[in-house]
Amino acid sequence: MSNFDHLWIECFRPQTLDDIVLSKDDRIFFESLSEKKEIPHLLFAGVQGTGKTSLSRILVNDILDCQYLYINASDENGIDTVRDKIVGFAKTKALDGKLKVVLLDESDSVSLEGQKALRNVMEEYAANTRFILTCNYLHKIIPPIQSRCQIVNLIPPVEGVVQRVVTILKEKGITIPPDQKNVLLQHIKKHLPD
Incomplete structure (x- = not known):
């Protein structure tokens, strides 16, 4: 890290x-x-x-x-x-x-x-x-x-984690290109239990 x-x-x-x-x-x-x-x-x-x-x-x-x-x-x-x-x-x-x-x-x-x-x-x-x-x-x-x-x-819940990440990114003025949103979602899912 x-x-x-x-x-x-x-x-x-x-x-x-x-x-x-x-x-x-x-x-x-x-x-x-x-x-x-x-x-x-x-x-x-x-x-x-x-x-x-x-x-x-x-x-x-x-x-x-x-x-x-x-x-x-x-x-x-x-x-x-x-x-x-x-x-x-x-x-x-x-x-x-x-x-x-x-x-x-x-x-x-x-x-x-x-x-x-x-x-x-x-x-x-x-x-x-x-x-x-x-x-x-x-x-x-x-x-x-x-x-x-x-x-x-x-x-x-994955949805809650995604919403928290999106909120943080907005607070920091960071936008995710549309083609990268799925990459972000997969990255989040990878770190959470099934």
């Missing part, structure tokens, strides 16, 4: 629930969470680029406005991360009395021992800490963790 691509990705990363492309059912679900300002443990599954991390950040920053711990499990995936960082964060209450959230990105990279420890932590500290886990491969998450979470398979 070039630096140019990276800049566009960050520049147009969704910041609010309205910005993110979701299926109709997922939008209804997340809008209900937004109204309640409360979440269960969540597990977002889907291929890379479907908005799992962006949606997680929107939940903690925009909707819940809570204290959270972000861990990228691709980098920190062992039992020590669970014992030291996650337990250390989860066992204390937030000063403002709100729920705290552990955002465990790429959780399918967590070792088996780490996942076994995590399931107990999720249970023990559920009174004041919720967990949002993201993964590309749901089958790599042990069933006891899956059973403690509301699982959301993120599959954004």
Whole structure:
């Protein structure tokens, strides 16, 4: 990925629930969470680029406005991360009395021992800490963790993604020649699950 691509990705990363492309059912679900300002443990599954991390950040920053711990499990995936960082964060209450959230990105990279420890932590500290886990491969998450979470398979509708891209291009004053519109559509479809 070039630096140019990276800049566009960050520049147009969704910041609010309205910005993110979701299926109709997922939008209804997340809008209900937004109204309640409360979440269960969540597990977002889907291929890379479907908005799992962006949606997680929107939940903690925009909707819940809570204290959270972000861990990228691709980098920190062992039992020590669970014992030291996650337990250390989860066992204390937030000063403002709100729920705290552990955002465990790429959780399918967590070792088996780490996942076994995590399931107990999720249970023990559920009174004041919720967990949002993201993964590309749901089958790599042990069933006891899956059973403690509301699982959301993120599959954004192609039409919605196309509309978002068209909106961004219009904002930037970029026009797509008619003979290239199908190329754009095929490129978008290539990066979304069937």
